[in-house]
Amino acid sequence: MRQIALVNQKGGVGKTTTTVNLGAALALGGKRVVLVDLDPQANLSLHLGSVVGSGAPSSYRVLTAQCSFAEALVDTSTDGMRLMPTDIHLSGAELELAAALGRETLLRDAIEEWCKDGEPCDYLLFDCPPSLGLLSINALSAADEAFLVVQTEFFALQGMSKLLEVIELVKKRMNPRLECTGLIPCLYDNRLRLAREVLGELRSYFPDRVFATTIGQNVKLAESPSFGKTIFEYAPQSSGARDYTALGQAVLAMEEIA
Amino acid sequence: MRQIALVNQKGGVGKTTTTVNLGAALALGGKRVVLVDLDPQANLSLHLGSVVGSGAPSSYRVLTAQCSFAEALVDTSTDGMRLMPTDIHLSGAELELAAALGRETLLRDAIEEWCKDGEPCDYLLFDCPPSLGLLSINALSAADEAFLVVQTEFFALQGMSKLLEVIELVKKRMNPRLECTGLIPCLYDNRLRLAREVLGELRSYFPDRVFATTIGQNVKLAESPSFGKTIFEYAPQSSGARDYTALGQAVLAMEEIA
Numbered sequence: 483m484r485q486i487a488l489v490n491q492k493g494g495v496g497k498t499t500t501t502v503n504l505g506a507a508l509a510l511g512g513k514r515v516v517l518v519d520l521d522p523q524a525n526l527s528l529h530l531g532s533v534v535g536s537g538a539p540s541s542y543r544v545l546t547a548q549c550s551f552a553e554a555l556v557d558t559s560t561d562g563m564r565l566m567p568t569d570i571h572l573s574g575a576e577l578e579l580a581a582a583l584g585r586e587t588l589l590r591d592a593i594e595e596w597c598k599d600g601e602p603c604d605y606l607l608f609d610c611p612p613s614l615g616l617l618s619i620n621a622l623s624a625a626d627e628a629f630l631v632v633q634t635e636f637f638a639l640q641g642m643s644k645l646l647e648v649i650e651l652v653k654k655r656m657n658p659r660l661e662c663t664g665l666i667p668c669l670y671d672n673r674l675r676l677a678r679e680v681l682g683e684l685r686s687y688f689p690d691r692v693f694a695t696t697i698g699q700n701v702k703l704a705e706s707p708s709f710g711k712t713i714f715e716y717a718p719q720s721s722g723a724r725d726y727t728a729l730g731q732a733v734l735a736m737e738e739i740a
Numbered sequence: 741m742r743q744i745a746l747v748n749q750k751g752g753v754g755k756t757t758t759t760v761n762l763g764a765a766l767a768l769g770g771k772r773v774v775l776v777d778l779d780p781q782a783n784l785s786l787h788l789g790s791v792v793g794s795g796a797p798s799s800y801r802v803l804t805a806q807c808s809f810a811e812a813l814v815d816t817s818t819d820g821m822r823l824m825p826t827d828i829h830l831s832g833a834e835l836e837l838a839a840a841l842g843r844e845t846l847l848r849d850a851i852e853e854w855c856k857d858g859e860p861c862d863y864l865l866f867d868c869p870p871s872l873g874l875l876s877i878n879a880l881s882a883a884d885e886a887f888l889v890v891q892t893e894f895f896a897l898q899g900m901s902k903l904l905e906v907i908e909l910v911k912k913r914m915n916p917r918l919e920c921t922g923l924i925p926c927l928y929d930n931r932l933r934l935a936r937e938v939l940g941e942l943r944s945y946f947p948d949r950v951f952a953t954t955i956g957q958n959v960k961l962a963e964s965p966s967f968g969k970t971i972f973e974y975a976p977q978s979s980g981a982r983d984y985t986a987l988g989q990a991v992l993a994m995e996e997i998a
């Protein structure tokens with residue numbers, strides 16, 4: 483079971499869009515996939531049309547040990563892909579859990595409980611909020627891999643050192659398995675000199691870790707959430723669908739090398 | 741003195757770009773402007789090329805009462821515009837200040853102290869992080885006005901109700917003067933049906949509050965931070981410069997009505 487956190491404290495870079503569509507590409511490739519919404523804005527849950535009421539099982543209730551990991555999973559319209567939605571209370575969770583014992587590993591503990599009778603899925607993807615607070619730390623403590631979702635613009639390079647520092651810290655203190663195994667360039671427009679330059683710098687700073695596949699700007703990707711659909715359901719012939727299919731294949735191909 | 745918080749918990753919508761360039765447009769219009777960086781990613785400080793070392797005065801040191809508001813101000817290359825940069829410690833401030841007495845009004849207290857001998861500027865703009873935690877709450881407690889910076893895409897509409905709820909809560913509990921006086925449509929591409937639809941919905945939900953001026957997609961706006969410059973210094977003839985000049989004029993015109 484691969485557990486992958488989609489992280490970047492920079493906002494609006496494509497984390498949620500990637501979690502949904504990479505997840506769907508892996509499910510279409512025959513894998514059993516679970517997506518976990520750890521963003522108080524619940525964009526992942528919204529994208530798949532399943533926001534829950536405040537009493538229902540959710541990632542908030544899993545973190546606060548009010549329900550088990552398994553109870554909080556719902557099916558999506560993509561075969562083989564399930565979702566753990568979040569609810570409105572997650573926005574208070576960071577302050578609420580600040581003093582809890584083992585606050586950084588609440589999610590990992592819930593997953594270990596869920597897996598004690600065998601591995602219930604092949605891929606577990608965590609959609610993180612645009613910050614490096616307790617929710618992202620919980621995802622990094624639970625995950626084996628971190629994928630950095632990066633927009634090819636100026637601020638992208640600036641935030642990277644802080645992000646890698648935090649990943650190293652989590653690896654040292656809480657999760658020795660954690661590795662940053664991939665950088666996904668998103669919202670890429672190869673007509674722009676700035677985008678090409680930033681992509682070039684990313685490839686030189688992080689040789690071997692930047693996916694060859696870039697996710698290009700494609701309005702179909704921005705439209706699909708308003709229909710509660712993945713790109714494969716909304717616009718299967720679009721460049722967005724092709725890009726995420728290629729990314730899915732690249733992620734699967736990593737298994738061969740491991 | 742107008743104190744305006746540029747807020748939206750959704751990431752990557754143009755908050756920092758608007759703080760810098762609206763600030764510069766107001767300064768070019770003859771106003772004395774101060775920009776405050778309240779985002780741990782320090783994008784505002786980076787955009788203006790003035791990130792500070794961890795011992796220097798900063799918004800972090802102002803919030804933790806280690807220096808006064810005035811001591812933390814630096815000049816920028818735009819006449820009449822000063823900046824309060826932030827430093828790397830701000831990312832820990834939310835947890836660090838969680839238990840502090842009056843934690844929500846630390847910024848307001850520092851500003852009141854700064855203004856006791858008269859108003860040192862005409863416009864105070866607060867650049868907020870992509871969350872509704874303590875740093876954004878401090879900005880909303882200090883500000884008289886909130887400008888919602890909104891990208892015209894699906895998720896923009898979803899997050900608005902939560903944002904307006906938090907603004908109402910701050911108004912009720914901490915800051916009765918606070919009003920949401922403007923919505924700024926950013927990253928607008930009028931060729932896209934989705935963008936036109938979302939803009940139309942925003943104008944019908946919030947009649948009178950959405951600025952007539954939209955800030956269009958313009959790569960010059962994304963390039964200017966890599967040179968540490970405002971759009972007026974980097975590409976004064978660009979559509980980005982024209983849009984922010986028009987926005988500045990619309991903001992100034994509000995004073996006549998008030």
Ligand SMILES: Nc1ncnc2c1ncn2[C@@H]1O[C@H](COP(=O)(O)OP(=O)(O)OP(=O)(O)O)[C@@H](O)[C@H]1O
Pocket residue numbers: 492493494495496497498499500521525610611612668669670697698699700701702703704705707749750751752870893894895
């Ligand atoms: N490749 C793309 N082409 C066009 N639009 C895109 C693409 N990827 C994402 N978007 C749109 O850009 C916006 C930001 O994407 P998304 O919400 O996935 O980013 P995020 O990193 O999850 O944001 P946040 O930091 O707020 O969680 C959304 O409106 C989304 O629909």
Ligand SMILES: Nc1ncnc2c1ncn2[C@@H]1O[C@H](COP(=O)(O)OP(=O)(O)OP(=O)(O)O)[C@@H](O)[C@H]1O
Pocket residue numbers: 491492493494612635636637750751752753754755756757758779783868869870926927928955956957958959960961962963965
């Ligand atoms: N009108 C525009 N046209 C083109 N690019 C833009 C425009 N406005 C902002 N950008 C670019 O889009 C990205 C996001 O903008 P910005 O960083 O200002 O958003 P933000 O809301 O401050 O993000 P965060 O939530 O991370 O603080 C940046 O790379 C910026 O350069």
Ligand SMILES: [Mg+2]
Pocket residue numbers: 497498499521525526609610611
């Ligand atoms: Mg997201």
Ligand SMILES: [Mg+2]
Pocket residue numbers: 755756757779783784867868869
């Ligand atoms: Mg910003």
